[in-house]
Amino acid sequence: MDISVIVEFLKAFLFGIVEGITEWLPISSTGHMMLLNQFVNLDVSPAFYDVFLVVIQLGAIMAVLILYFHKLNPFSHKKSAEQKKLTWGIWGKVVVGSIPAAIIGLAFDNWMEEHVTNNSDIAYIVVACALIFYGILFIIIELNNRRRLRQLKEEGLQGASGAGGGVLDASGAVKSQAKPNAKGFHGKHSPEAVEAMTGGITAAFEAASAEQKAERPFDPYVDIADDPDDASNAVSKVTNFGELGFGRAFIIGIFQALAIVPGTSRSGSIIIGSMLLGCSRTVATEFAFFLAIPIMFGWSLLKFFKHGFAYSGLEWAIFAIGIVTAFVVSILSIKFLMSYIKKNDFTAFGVYRIVLGALVLLFFGGQAAGWFLL
Numbered sequence: 566m567d568i569s570v571i572v573e574f575l576k577a578f579l580f581g582i583v584e585g586i587t588e589w590l591p592i593s594s595t596g597h598m599m600l601l602n603q604f605v606n607l608d609v610s611p612a613f614y615d616v617f618l619v620v621i622q623l624g625a626i627m628a629v630l631i632l633y634f635h636k637l638n639p640f641s642h643k644k645s646a647e648q649k650k651l652t653w654g655i656w657g658k659v660v661v662g663s664i665p666a667a668i669i670g671l672a673f674d675n676w677m678e679e680h681v682t683n684n685s686d687i688a689y690i691v692v693a694c695a696l697i698f699y700g701i702l703f704i705i706i707e708l709n710n711r712r713r714l715r716q717l718k719e720e721g722l723q724g725a726s727g728a729g730g731g732v733l734d735a736s737g738a739v740k741s742q743a744k745p746n747a748k749g750f751h752g753k754h755s756p757e758a759v760e761a762m763t764g765g766i767t768a769a770f771e772a773a774s775a776e777q778k779a780e781r782p783f784d785p786y787v788d789i790a791d792d793p794d795d796a797s798n799a800v801s802k803v804t805n806f807g808e809l810g811f812g813r814a815f816i817i818g819i820f821q822a823l824a825i826v827p828g829t830s831r832s833g834s835i836i837i838g839s840m841l842l843g844c845s846r847t848v849a850t851e852f853a854f855f856l857a858i859p860i861m862f863g864w865s866l867l868k869f870f871k872h873g874f875a876y877s878g879l880e881w882a883i884f885a886i887g888i889v890t891a892f893v894v895s896i897l898s899i900k901f902l903m904s905y906i907k908k909n910d911f912t913a914f915g916v917y918r919i920v921l922g923a924l925v926l927l928f929f930g931g932q933a934a935g936w937f938l939l
Contacts, residue, residue, distance in 0.1 A: 570879065576607050577886040585894025588625040589902055591833030591914050596692045596921055610799055611910055612872055613880055620884055621867045622861045624891030629854045655806050662818035663859045669822040675819030677825055689929035693922040698834050700918030707839050707910040713800040742836065764929040794907040801844030813842050821856055831857065846906040854899065
């Protein structure tokens with residue numbers, strides 16, 4: 566095999582890795598692909614490259630279908646009748662949430678490609694600004710969530726929504742044991758009383774949670790209920806898909822449509838919209854995965870029909886390598902993200918977006934100014 570062909574295969578492999586990571590982490594695949602393309606150029610036509618960037622997303626989508634097959638399968642024998650009904654509800658909300666993106670995408674895709682994506686003078690500016698703007702939003706949202714969690718803890722209510730009556734009873738018991746003089750001015754508890762209250766409530770919550778897991782361990786690939794390990798449940802109105810109404814799903818779809826702007830990140834815009842509407846991190850992230858199924862499948866087919874199917878054997882091989890690589894890496898990326906957000910928030914991703922946006926501005930702005938050439 567010609568060494569030049571092997572080099573192109575290795576390039577396709579690298580693009581697949583970047584796609585598999587950045588498609589699901591809320592950090593913008595477009596921004597990363599722009600930077601990667603500056604250092605690693607596929608020796609293909611611009612038309613093929615345009616299709617390639619979209620088609621390799623099929624591998625990423627296949628990863629979602631494999632990982633969440635049981636959760637998205639309304640015919641699973643492992644589910645009760647109620648769970649099957651809720652599964653059909655998830656698909657209904659996916660359809661509703663896909664409507665805004667389909668309408669806006671079809672209406673503005675050509676305009677966006679002509680005036681922004683393919684316009685080298687402003688594309689990097691749009692991408693960088695989107696990276697930074699949504700990065701700031703992530704940080705603001707999570708700072709607000711941290712403030713609300715602190716308030717709950719100070720009020721002695723942390724964990725009340727997750728453990729039900731047991732925690733509330735524990736809260737009352739702890740409060741009843743507080744001394745009459747434990748309150749200071751304005752009826753506020755002293756630091757010692759607050760610590761005793763929150764410590765007892767937290768212990769009760771952990772005990773109830775452990776008992777719940779022992780009775781029936783949570784299975785993220787089958788269960789429809791909220792994930793007991795998600796720390797954001799305490800400050801979220803929507804902690805499972807049964808609580809996610811169709812109205813919220815439609816509005817979240819509008820946020821997804823914002824991803825037509827390069828650098829926004831489709832998953833990032835959905836997660837931000839979902840959390841602004843009161844969804845927990847788990848629900849927000851999984852809904853971002855599920856909404857990608859019809860949109861990215863449709864987008865790939867649209868690109869194929871728009872540019873045709875007349876590709877050489879080498880080009881089909883490049884497609885295959887990119888898709889398979891994106892599939893494998895996406896599985897690892899999705900598992901990492903779902904594990905990470907159970908105990909952490911999105912602040913780190915917000916900071917990363919801001920840094921990446923600044924680098925995009927510096928790199929491409931420096932090129933435009935003639936500081937360096939690549």
